[in-house]
Amino acid sequence: MQLKPQDFLAALKLVAWGEQRWTYARLALELGISVSEAHACIKRGVQAGLLIDPALLIPPPESAAGVQEAAAVYRVQARPRRAKAAMATNADNPARAHSRNLAEFAVHGAKYAFPADKLPVSVGVPTSHSAPAFAGVFAPGSDDWVWPHPNGTVRGQGLAPLHPSVPFAAMQDAKLYEMLALFDALRVGRARERGMALKRLPLLIYPEGPKAAERPMYG
Known part of the structure; x- marks a missing residue:
């Protein structure tokens, strides 16, 4: 995977939007690129560590603790996580900027990657x-x-x-x-x-x- 200039551009656009909700169609429209390229920009940005995929931040269900009692083993049921609801909340925001990584790259790396x-x-x-x-x-x-x-x-x-x-x-x-x-x-x-x-x-x-x-x- 090689980071492209439009990937850096897309990452900066997410910074400019802040907490606004967005879609790939809107990203493509405001950057003057195709929707497919907008998808590719976000994918490469996540792979490079400049962006974060919110779906990856949802923690897995807690492992249930076993409780032994009188020769029988009872499994304590963990409260189900609302992963689907969390993902739905971010449905219009497939990614967000990894601010620390992006700032470091912008200042110390981007001018060499894109002279x-x-x-x-x-x-x-x-x-x-x-x-x-x-x-x-x-x-x-x-x-x-x-x-x-x-x-x-x-x-x-x-x-x-x-x-x-x-x-x-x-x-x-x-x-x-x-x-x-x-x-x-x-x-x-x-x-x-x-x-x-x-x-x-x-x-x-x-x-x-x-x-x-x-x-x-x-x-």
Whole structure:
């Protein structure tokens, strides 16, 4: 099994959704991929440890304790688990993000698994530190990065998106867009942008995780 870029994209989408209920059809629609590919993304994500299959979290029935009494053995019946009900509750959520693993992969592994592919200067959707989420942090300038796209409005250094559907998916979901831009900052940003991404991206994916050492985020 080899993890694909769209698998990482799908995992980040589940983070962006949080506790929302979702279906494979909705995942496919919002990521601009087929339903069959959405299924494959989730399957590979679970295999890689970036996602968790809720069905696997249902504990098996407790082993019943035997009680011996007057040459007869009586079996104490354990209370039946409501496995089917639990599975039904998660019927629309076949998986959820393994936040700790995904945050670790996003920061320390993904940029090597999916290295940056720089393209010629073009017009497109801004990414990295040029994304709208960081408009008040980094001033626009000649070092803007963009995903080339016909509906783009910013001219800058071209960068191939993680997956061809990324511009479409990002423009529909602000949180997903921010995470993808931060990932690009890790791939192509200068020290200042990388430092910002190293602090911000793990917090978006795994808010309960260990906090980075206190230091000026953008200085």
